[in-house]
Amino acid sequence: MNTLGTSENPLQVAVVGSGPSGFYAAEALIKSGRAVRVGMFERLASPFGLVRSGVAPDHPKLKQAILVYDKIARAPEFSFFGNINVGKDIMLGELHQNYHAVLFTCGAETDRRLGISGEDLRGSHTATELVGWYNGHPDYRDRVFDLSHEVAVIIGQGNVAADVCRILAKTADELKHTDISEHALDTLAESKVREIHAIGRRGPAQAKFTSRELREFGELGDCDPGVDALELTLNPESEAELADKNNVVSAKNVEIFRDFARRTPSKHRRCIFQFLRGPVRLEGTGRLERVVLERNRLQGAPFQQSARGTGEISTLECGILFRSIGYKGVAVSEAPFDERNGVMPNRAGRVLDSDGSVVPGLYCAGWIKRGPTGIIGTNRACSVETVGSLLADLDALATRDAKSGMAGVRALIEQRGLRAVNYDGWLKLDAAEVERGKLKGKPREKFTRLHEMLALLG
Amino acid sequence: MTTIVTENCLRCRFTDCVTVCPVNCFHGDDEMLYIDPEVCIDCSACVPECPVHAIHEGEDIPDNLKDWIQINAERAPNLPVIDGKQDPLPTAEARQAELGY
Numbered sequence: 001m002n003t004l005g006t007s008e009n010p011l012q013v014a015v016v017g018s019g020p021s022g023f024y025a026a027e028a029l030i031k032s033g034r035a036v037r038v039g040m041f042e043r044l045a046s047p048f049g050l051v052r053s054g055v056a057p058d059h060p061k062l063k064q065a066i067l068v069y070d071k072i073a074r075a076p077e078f079s080f081f082g083n084i085n086v087g088k089d090i091m092l093g094e095l096h097q098n099y100h101a102v103l104f105t106c107g108a109e110t111d112r113r114l115g116i117s118g119e120d121l122r123g124s125h126t127a128t129e130l131v132g133w134y135n136g137h138p139d140y141r142d143r144v145f146d147l148s149h150e151v152a153v154i155i156g157q158g159n160v161a162a163d164v165c166r167i168l169a170k171t172a173d174e175l176k177h178t179d180i181s182e183h184a185l186d187t188l189a190e191s192k193v194r195e196i197h198a199i200g201r202r203g204p205a206q207a208k209f210t211s212r213e214l215r216e217f218g219e220l221g222d223c224d225p226g227v228d229a230l231e232l233t234l235n236p237e238s239e240a241e242l243a244d245k246n247n248v249v250s251a252k253n254v255e256i257f258r259d260f261a262r263r264t265p266s267k268h269r270r271c272i273f274q275f276l277r278g279p280v281r282l283e284g285t286g287r288l289e290r291v292v293l294e295r296n297r298l299q300g301a302p303f304q305q306s307a308r309g310t311g312e313i314s315t316l317e318c319g320i321l322f323r324s325i326g327y328k329g330v331a332v333s334e335a336p337f338d339e340r341n342g343v344m345p346n347r348a349g350r351v352l353d354s355d356g357s358v359v360p361g362l363y364c365a366g367w368i369k370r371g372p373t374g375i376i377g378t379n380r381a382c383s384v385e386t387v388g389s390l391l392a393d394l395d396a397l398a399t400r401d402a403k404s405g406m407a408g409v410r411a412l413i414e415q416r417g418l419r420a421v422n423y424d425g426w427l428k429l430d431a432a433e434v435e436r437g438k439l440k441g442k443p444r445e446k447f448t449r450l451h452e453m454l455a456l457l458g
Numbered sequence: 459m460t461t462i463v464t465e466n467c468l469r470c471r472f473t474d475c476v477t478v479c480p481v482n483c484f485h486g487d488d489e490m491l492y493i494d495p496e497v498c499i500d501c502s503a504c505v506p507e508c509p510v511h512a513i514h515e516g517e518d519i520p521d522n523l524k525d526w527i528q529i530n531a532e533r534a535p536n537l538p539v540i541d542g543k544q545d546p547l548p549t550a551e552a553r554q555a556e557l558g559y
Contacts, residue, residue: 020480064499065480210502212516245559249506252518377478377503384477384542 004100004398005034010077011394012405014099016086016332018042019049020376021366022105023069024383030077032391037405038078039099043085044138045421045453046429047073049107051376052446053137056163057178058170060443065376073423079406081413082421083450087333089418090409098408100397101361101390104335104351105383108327108342108367114155118282119323122146127160127324134167134188136181136446147191149319153291155279156324157200158208159375164322165198166216169223169271179437179444196223196271197316201278201296201307204231204257205238211252218260223269225260231275232257240302247303277314278307282321290317327372335362343371349386350393361397363390425457432456461498461505462519463491464526466512466557469549475504475513476540485537489547494534495527510559 002008011034015022018040026038046052048066055062073080084090095102111126113119123146132140152168154161167175172189180188200207204227207214217225232254234242242251257273276296283290295312298305328342336353338345344364345352351362365386366379374382390397413420421429429447436445447453463475467490475491476484483497484504493504493513505513514523547553 061499062501065501068481211518212500212502215517245511248511375503376501377480380480381477 004394005036007035009402010035010037010405011101011397012037012099012403013039013390014095014102015040016095016102016104017049017106017366017368018047018080018082019105019107019366019379020051020065020069021107021369021379021383022049023072024380025103025105025365025387026078027068027072028384028387029390030072030075032387034391034394036077039081039406039409040073040078041081041084041086041090041095043083043088045083045426045450046447047080047082047423047426053132053135055135055376056131056167057134057180058166058175060178062376078423080421080423080426081409082426083454084413084418084420089416090412092332092334094412095409096361098404100399100403101363101393103363103365103386103390104332104344104368105364105366106329106332106368108329108372110328110330110342111323112326112328114279114323114325116279116281118284118288121282121284121288122286123284123288123319124282124321124323127154127156127164127322128327130164130167130322131160134180134184136184136448138448138450141183141448145187146320147187147193150192150194151197151316151318152193152195153197153199153316153318153321154324155199155321156326157198157273158324158326159210159213161198161322161324162209162213162216164324165196165271166213166220168193168196169217169220169269171222174221177441179442179446181446181448182440183448193320194269196269197274197318198271199274199277199279199293201276202305203234203238203275203298204254204273205234205241205250206298206305207250207253207273207275209253211249211256214253214256217271218256218263220267220269220271222267223271224263224265224267226263226265226270226272227257227261228274229258229261232261235298237298237300237302237305241305244302276307278309280309280313283315288318288321290315291321327367329368329371341371344368349382349389419454421453421457428457429453460495460519460527460530461493461500461502461513461515462495462523462526462530463493464512464514464523466510467491467508469547469553470510470512471544472509472546472550473540473544474507474509477543478503478507479541482539482541483534484540485534486540487533487537491540492530492534492537495531496535510554510557
């Protein structure tokens with residue numbers, strides 16, 4: 001048998017998931033200098049993960065990352081299997097039979113829970129649901145959000161919370177030329193929301209917004225940012241954090257909050273940032289009517305401060321609430337999973353069994369590897385690390401017979417009568433979405449239902 | 459909005475930034491790196507990676523560094539893409555200390 005990774009015996013890798021970490025893993029494999037074949041499996045008919053269905057519609061520039069993924073997808077070593085759910089349509093064991101290695105890049109598909117009473121009241125949602133809904137993700141297409149109450153609350157102060165606040169704060173005119181899905185734009189156009197409260201359990205110096213997205217709240221068409229100046233009084237530990245030369249983002253954020261606090265509101269809507277408060281329960285008869293908040297104080301050394309409840313309670317009447325306190329990974333059947341942290345247990349991307357030993361041929365990258373932190377580009381370094389581990393294992397991955405890769409998987413797909421969408425199929429869907437958008441002055445109008453997509457592909 | 463590499467990169471060239479660039483928009487000569495503004499998507503991932511705070515973006519570009527906007531735009535497209543970590547320049551450590559980081 002020829003050496004693995006040569007043209008006679010190419011390294012066959014299955015990548016499960018088609019978001020940024022999947023594409024960066026494919027890129028690293030293709031650029032490795034070895035002969036490789038990459039098969040990418042995606043449970044939706046469309047690729048690109050959270051760049052398509054997470055990045056907010058009013059941030060089109062970030063979506064240009066797709067141009068890079070498109071280039072990777074057109075490489076001769078690459079094949080795409082859309083609408084194929086690994087663990088359901090094709091089992092992990094079957095991927096192992098056809099590929100030398102399986103690399104999971106399936107992200108973190110669910111939200112962390114607050115773990116408080118009333119969390120499941122009607123009107124209490126996850127940020128993921130709203131984000132998926134306005135971005136046309138088929139799983140969230142039919143969610144219903146009641147925006148008839150004037151007050152909306154977002155629990156959390158990170159990038160996703162900022163997106164949710166901003167989409168609720170913008171007017172239909174500000175959104176109508178983005179790729180926001182039509183059903184969402186129609187609902188948002190009728191929104192009665194006038195007050196948006198973004199609530200963080202720690203202080204303004206610990207808010208996780210990037211300065212760029214925080215500034216956007218000062219530039220909205222019909223919404224003023226609001227901060228109570230009293231809330232910007234910092235404890236000495238937070239002052240020390242801001243004085244650190246390596247903590248420029250937080251220092252800038254506090255400066256921006258100070259600017260917000262000085263403004264006199266004149267617009268129809270307000271987005272109010274509140275700090276050092278945590279929800280203790282949600283209340284209402286049959287549906288959400290108010291959130292009960294506890295005042296927090298910070299405890300600990302600079303950069304290690306955590307929020308502790310003080311027992312001081314307040315209530316905030318509201319009609320809708322979104323929790324945005326972090327994502328969590330979901331287990332893939334047959335693969336080891338760490339329930340507590342919502343990740344696959346791993347060492348530098350090599351998946352580990354419950355006894356800590358390496359599972360041969362199984363790897364992970366992106367959020368399912370390190371948890372839901374970082375932004376698009378963070379995943380590139382993460383995937384490069386995992387591919388480094390995989391290539392270092394090449395001798396161990398070599399098998400007596402060559403692996404059949406794409407051909408083997410195609411046979412399974414045919415046997416089972418599955419409807420896989422290949423990359424050419426996606427390009428057809430992509431062109432059709434762009435065409436649909438043109439009529440409305442939008443960059444695209446996404447298909448939000450699988451049957452529409454499959455019908456178009458004939 | 460523009461994101462640029464500025465003079466602190468000179469004599470350092472740590473290249474930590476390129477490992478998190480989602481669009482491979484960093485280019486380099488022997489002295490430092492530059493960002494191609496036509497390719498950069500302003501995601502800010504690189505900004506906190508630089509050990510000597512050489513990368514600035516948008517409204518946060520100090521006035522005395524604004525010349526670097528044009529320098530990045532002119533030089534980047536004519537230089538090779540740097541898309542993986544490389545060894546810093548031999549002078550990097552001394553330069554980092556000199557800059558106070």
